[in-house]
Each structure stands twice: as C-alpha cells, then as structure tokens.
Amino acid sequence: MNLCDFAPEYIRAIQPYQPGKPISELAREMGLNEACVIKLASNENPLGTSPLALDAMINALHEVSLYPDGSGYALKAALSKRYGVDPEQIILGNGSNDVLDLAARVFLKPGAAAVYSQHAFAVYPLVVQMIGANGISVPARDYGHDLPAMLDAITPETRIVFIASPNNPTGTLSSEDELYCFMERVSRDVLVVIDEAYYEYLPEANKPDSIRWLKQFPNLLITRTFSKVYGLAGVRVGFGLTHPDVANLMNRVRQPFNVNSMGLVGALAALQDAEFVQRSYALNRAGMLQLADGFRKLGIEYIPSYGNFISFRVKGDATNTPQVYQSLLQQGVIVRPLGIYEMPHHLRVTIGLESQNKRFLESLENAMAIGEFA
Numbered sequence: 488m489n490l491c492d493f494a495p496e497y498i499r500a501i502q503p504y505q506p507g508k509p510i511s512e513l514a515r516e517m518g519l520n521e522a523c524v525i526k527l528a529s530n531e532n533p534l535g536t537s538p539l540a541l542d543a544m545i546n547a548l549h550e551v552s553l554y555p556d557g558s559g560y561a562l563k564a565a566l567s568k569r570y571g572v573d574p575e576q577i578i579l580g581n582g583s584n585d586v587l588d589l590a591a592r593v594f595l596k597p598g599a600a601a602v603y604s605q606h607a608f609a610v611y612p613l614v615v616q617m618i619g620a621n622g623i624s625v626p627a628r629d630y631g632h633d634l635p636a637m638l639d640a641i642t643p644e645t646r647i648v649f650i651a652s653p654n655n656p657t658g659t660l661s662s663e664d665e666l667y668c669f670m671e672r673v674s675r676d677v678l679v680v681i682d683e684a685y686y687e688y689l690p691e692a693n694k695p696d697s698i699r700w701l702k703q704f705p706n707l708l709i710t711r712t713f714s715k716v717y718g719l720a721g722v723r724v725g726f727g728l729t730h731p732d733v734a735n736l737m738n739r740v741r742q743p744f745n746v747n748s749m750g751l752v753g754a755l756a757a758l759q760d761a762e763f764v765q766r767s768y769a770l771n772r773a774g775m776l777q778l779a780d781g782f783r784k785l786g787i788e789y790i791p792s793y794g795n796f797i798s799f800r801v802k803g804d805a806t807n808t809p810q811v812y813q814s815l816l817q818q819g820v821i822v823r824p825l826g827i828y829e830m831p832h833h834l835r836v837t838i839g840l841e842s843q844n845k846r847f848l849e850s851l852e853n854a855m856a857i858g859e860f861a
C-alpha cells in the first residue's frame with residue numbers, strides 16, 4: 488500500500504476532465520507557427536473580451552497585491568439590479584463550474600444521488616463522483632434531455648438534478664414549458680440546477696423566464712457564466728441564483744476568495760457592455776448559419792444547436808473520427824472530440840470568426856478527402 492491507495496476508491500476512479508488542446512501545445516507538437524493555429528475547441532468568444540471589461544481589468548491591475556472583496560459586494564449588487572433578485576440569492580463562483588461544485592458539496596454525500604442526462608456537460612458526473620455520490624445518467628432523446636424520464640429516474644436518495652439548457656456538447660434546448668412542467672412536478676426535496684451557460688446566445692423567443700420561477704420554487708438553482716458571451720473565460724467568473732437559504736449554505740462551503748479581483752472587476756464592467764453582447768450574439772448567429780450551410784454542402788449530419796458551437800457526425804464508422812480530428816490538428820485547426828460524451832462519431836466545433844469558420848470547413852473537406860470516406 489502506498490499513500491495514494493488510501494485515497495477513496497471513488498476518487499481514484501475519476502477520469503480527469505479533458506480540456507480543449509491549447510494553441511501553444513499543438514504548435515509545439517506539430518511544429519506549427521502559433522499564429523497559424525485556430526482553436527475552436529472550448530466554446531470561447533472569437534471576438535475576445537468585452538472592451539469595457541478589458542479596460543476595467545487593466546486599470547485595476549495595480550491592486551493585485553490585495554485580496555479581492557470576498558463577498559463580491561459590487562458585482563452582486565449589479566447582478567441583483569440586472570436580474571431583480573436580492574443579493575442574498577446570489578452565489579459567485581470561480582467560473583460556473585465552481586457553483587456546480589458547491590451545489591454538489593452542499594447537497595450530496597456518499598449514498599446520495601444526482602440525476603443528469605446522457606451526453607450532458609461533463610462536469611456534472613465529475614462533481615458527483617468527487618463526493619462519492621451516485622450519478623444516474625438518463626438516456627437522451629434525440630441528443631436532448633428527456634425530462635419526463637429524468638423525473639422518473641429520481642430516487643429517494645436523489646438530492647440534485649442537473650439540466651443543461653442549452654446543453655454542451657449537443658446544443659439542445661429544453662423549452663420553457665418543459666422546464667416549468669418539470670419544476671412543478673419535481674419534489675421540493677430535490678435541488679434542480681438549470682445550467683444556462685449559453686443563455687445569452689438564445690434568440691429572445693427561446694429564452695425561458697427561469698429567474699421569475701425562483702419566487703415559486705425554493706429548490707431551483709440557475710447558473711450562468713461570464714466565460715462565454717462576455718469573453719472572460721480566463722478570469723473565471725460564474726454565478727448562481729437561488730433561494731437565500733440555499734445560497735447561504737453554498738456560501739459556507741466556498742473558498743473565502745473564490746472569485747479573483749480581475750474577475751470581479753471584469754465581470755462588473757462586462758455586465759454593462761450591451762454592445763459587445765449584441766455583437767457577439769450576431770456573430771454567433773451568422774457563424775451558425777455559415778457552418779450549417781457548410782455541413783449541408785459537405786453532406787455532413789450535425790445537431791442543430793442553440794449554443795456557440797455545433798457537434799457534427801463524421802461519416803463512416805467511429806474509427807474515422809479520430810482520423811479526421813488528427814487531420815484537422817495537422818492543418819492547425821483544434822476542435823473537440825466527444826468520446827467521453829458517449830458520442831464517438833461526433834466532433835464539436837466552436838463557432839468562430841467568419842474567416843475561421845471558412846478555414847475550418849475547408850480543412851474538414853480536406854480531412855475527409857484524405858480519409859477517403861467522403
């Protein structure tokens with residue numbers, strides 16, 4: 488026996504999260520110039536960061552010798568005003584992943600269970616397993632969440648249900664009616680996490696009015712992030728909106744300074760940057776059409792998406808998928824393989840700038856020609 492053998496079995500069984508390959512790593516591996524590599528692998532904003540956020544962070548750089556405001560007072564006040572909730576209902580996180588983790592740490596323990604969908608965001612099973620709780624994965628329907636089946640899968644031990652809408656990596660959306668119906672039917676003893684990391688990319692008509700439901704459902708936690716449309720993935724800020732009693736418990740288990748000072752300042756400024764959000768939204772819509780059109784021309788099946796990414800199916804059997812992935816890498820284009828999502832035929836591409844989307848489509852066409860399974 489060595490020290491590591493004493494770590495709980497459920498910790499040793501965890502498969503590490505596989506992030507998108509960094510540009511510098513690919514450039515090193517392939518002997519490519521970093522400037523020629525495009526990364527469309529992590530659903531980042533191709534326009535970069537909100538200029539207002541960037542200025543605010545540059546101006547605040549000289550303060551990094553100080554600890555951040557551990558309560559996040561100013562950011563919570565701004566979020567409270569924006570979303571019409573009390574500051575006591577807000578929990579800030581080091582990215583929304585942190586908020587998901589806090590929810591698991593508050594409500595799960597060995598023997599408890601959490602329900603999520605097949606093909607749902609990989610962090611749900613991860614945070615559940617870290618606690619030694621049981622993950623119940625419910626088969627997806629047309630790649631989306633089967634909410635009635637998820638409701639049926641809830642056991643007396645279940646304390647959390649995770650719902651991603653839109654979901655990553657499938658881009659599927661549960662409608663407002665479906666979500667509301669789920670909330671009405673689920674036991675109040677189960678926390679329902681509605682993960683809305685891609686909310687700002689939804690057309691107005693598809694945006695559920697979920698925040699309004701907080702008044703009715705004390706067991707609802709809505710998570711959002713500054714990583715996507717606001718372009719702040721690197722400084723890690725996300726937040727949760729929930730009942731004050733739930734937020735209070737989550738606050739007890741978070742690290743005292745879980746959101747760093749650049750993140751606090753950047754997020755506060757980004758929240759005011761309506762112009763950048765609008766520009767990012769419009770670029771994403773146009774890029775979505777461009778990629779969908781490109782896939783159709785190449786005869787490639789894709790899953791219609793509500794996020795800032797699309798998952799597409801590589802033709803032929805699953806052995807072709809790693810070949811296409813590799814060929815794209817050799818051409819300096821990084822996308823995301825989806826084996827860990829039980830989607831071995833698919834790759835996920837983040838919607839980029841028009842020129843990046845074009846280059847991706849050309850590289851994909853090349854990759855398929857090389858593999859001779861066009």
Ligand SMILES: Cc1ncc(COP(=O)(O)O)c(C=O)c1O
Pocket residue numbers: 529530581582583584585608651653654655682684711712713714720723724725
């Ligand atoms: C569905 C979903 N939820 C949450 C996150 C976490 O984002 P972050 O921790 O950067 O806020 C992501 C990131 O890719 C995501 O796709």
